Amino acid sequence: MVILLGSLQLGILYGMLALGVYITFRIMNVPDLTAEGSFTLGLALSAALTIAGHPLLGLGAALLAGAAAGCVTGLLHTKLGIHPILSGILTMSGLYSVNLLAMGNSSNLSLINSTSIFKMVGTLLPFLDKDMVKLLVALCFTALCALLLILFFKTHIGLCIRATGDNEDMVRASSIHVDNTKILALAISNAIIACTGALIAQYQSFADINSGVGILVVGLASVIIGEVLLSRRTLTGNFLAVLLGAIIYRFIIALATKYTILPAYMLKLVSACIVAFALSLPAMQKSLAMYKTRKEAQKHAAAETNF
Amino acid sequence: MLQLKQISKTFSKSTPNEHRALQQVNLTLEDGDFVTVVGSNGAGKSTLFNVICGNFFPDAGTVSIDGKDITWMPEHKRASFIGRVFQDPMRGTAPNLTIEENLALAYSRSKRGPLHFALNKKDSAFFRESLARYDMGLENRMDTKVGLLSGGQRQVVTLLMCTLVPPKLLLLDEHTAALDPATSEKIMSITNEIVSQHHLTTMMITHNLNAALQTGNRTIMMDRGQLILDIHGKERETMSLNDLLELYSSKSNQALDNDRMLLT
Numbered sequence: 001m002v003i004l005l006g007s008l009q010l011g012i013l014y015g016m017l018a019l020g021v022y023i024t025f026r027i028m029n030v031p032d033l034t035a036e037g038s039f040t041l042g043l044a045l046s047a048a049l050t051i052a053g054h055p056l057l058g059l060g061a062a063l064l065a066g067a068a069a070g071c072v073t074g075l076l077h078t079k080l081g082i083h084p085i086l087s088g089i090l091t092m093s094g095l096y097s098v099n100l101l102a103m104g105n106s107s108n109l110s111l112i113n114s115t116s117i118f119k120m121v122g123t124l125l126p127f128l129d130k131d132m133v134k135l136l137v138a139l140c141f142t143a144l145c146a147l148l149l150i151l152f153f154k155t156h157i158g159l160c161i162r163a164t165g166d167n168e169d170m171v172r173a174s175s176i177h178v179d180n181t182k183i184l185a186l187a188i189s190n191a192i193i194a195c196t197g198a199l200i201a202q203y204q205s206f207a208d209i210n211s212g213v214g215i216l217v218v219g220l221a222s223v224i225i226g227e228v229l230l231s232r233r234t235l236t237g238n239f240l241a242v243l244l245g246a247i248i249y250r251f252i253i254a255l256a257t258k259y260t261i262l263p264a265y266m267l268k269l270v271s272a273c274i275v276a277f278a279l280s281l282p283a284m285q286k287s288l289a290m291y292k293t294r295k296e297a298q299k300h301a302a303a304e305t306n307f
Numbered sequence: 308m309l310q311l312k313q314i315s316k317t318f319s320k321s322t323p324n325e326h327r328a329l330q331q332v333n334l335t336l337e338d339g340d341f342v343t344v345v346g347s348n349g350a351g352k353s354t355l356f357n358v359i360c361g362n363f364f365p366d367a368g369t370v371s372i373d374g375k376d377i378t379w380m381p382e383h384k385r386a387s388f389i390g391r392v393f394q395d396p397m398r399g400t401a402p403n404l405t406i407e408e409n410l411a412l413a414y415s416r417s418k419r420g421p422l423h424f425a426l427n428k429k430d431s432a433f434f435r436e437s438l439a440r441y442d443m444g445l446e447n448r449m450d451t452k453v454g455l456l457s458g459g460q461r462q463v464v465t466l467l468m469c470t471l472v473p474p475k476l477l478l479l480d481e482h483t484a485a486l487d488p489a490t491s492e493k494i495m496s497i498t499n500e501i502v503s504q505h506h507l508t509t510m511m512i513t514h515n516l517n518a519a520l521q522t523g524n525r526t527i528m529m530d531r532g533q534l535i536l537d538i539h540g541k542e543r544e545t546m547s548l549n550d551l552l553e554l555y556s557s558k559s560n561q562a563l564d565n566d567r568m569l570l571t
Contacts, residue, residue, distance in 0.1 A: 158425070159425040160421075162404060166404060170399055170401055174468070176383060
């Protein structure tokens, strides 16, 4: 039960991350490696500010800093013509130093003795037990984020962003500045991812400089699990599927560690394998279909020669 | 309306591959002109369109519309008053967006702020009504992703996207060339309908010389980066296909390569 509840809390929190990853990976069609840096950026800022006694400010700072990180990647890509993946890698590496700076040049911070958002809500609602409070806070933030995104992508500018990932030429021909939509999408995505980091730091009362390593794969795995499980006709449906994917991913991880099927250090490898397998499904399906068609054709050819 | 003065454009300058795509081209279009542009491959027709659209900038010369110099205006800004339809039906629409969303994207560009909802009932009804006019059955498939439509259907959507907000200038770059003859004819008649309905100033590149003479009110011919022929009025009305071919070979001083000019 404890494991279930814990995974649910984490799953809902990481659902936000998955939403952020979805924007770049599926809507813009570019996996954005800035995520690894901006997640830790949010985590570091939130931890530092929570220790200083401003947990809410930590969240706001993470949001803005994440957006700024996304803008940097966007500017490197659009204005300076650097390959989008390389732009993300550059920002990510640069952020490592920024993150250490935010954490006062120590590689981890403990928030055990500080008041986090979760503790604040806990004192406001003393009749709820601790785990329920955590669940409630996580749910509120993720639901708010999902709702805002769903609404945003129905607006004109949201539609422009979706079209940019789909057909840049056409967007340019609709008198929309493609550079701006790309930068905006990266900023929103990274703001959300940094915000996830900020919440995670306060949730686990702990911040580590290496928390962001492999976080993009976690996001991708959630997105893909969600897509496999739920049909994807509308964007709203996709967002909800991604949230579900993030929760299920956490359950899988929890089960795997609980029954010690695999030691904890194998998690990243397993995640990477899941993502690689899921991404290769379309190609495998294609060759399977091709193989079947050929077999069928050969069978008919053989039958005809028999006559 | 549109005025091109001394436009020149050279690609790969001072290399062995130097190609003078446009050489001091002058052209003036009157309001409501429908000009067909003919010429063999590599004559500079598409380059001319690219310069007008701002896809790239000319090496020399000026482009102006309604007396305003737009030579250096970026492409996306010009797009608010220049509509362009390409030969490739895939180019003008976003495949993963629905018909309605594609139209909304084109329609709301000039109307509202960026944070307004892109779709609303009033616009939907207007899109449906506009599509219904062309009798392609698309008005009942507004929620279909454009990627699932045929080439001809996509070209209709693209045409409509370019003209929902009537542009000052409509550029058609062989927009029926990738379609089968029947669909091509249908798209051509829809094009004529849209152009006359909004009284649009239009330029159309075509390799179909018959269409070039029958459509619009003026025909220009390009060869090796130069405007070699400009016919309109009486002269054009009485001109036959053979006259045009003869004029072409005499003007360009080369035997006409019949295989390259598709005379269907």
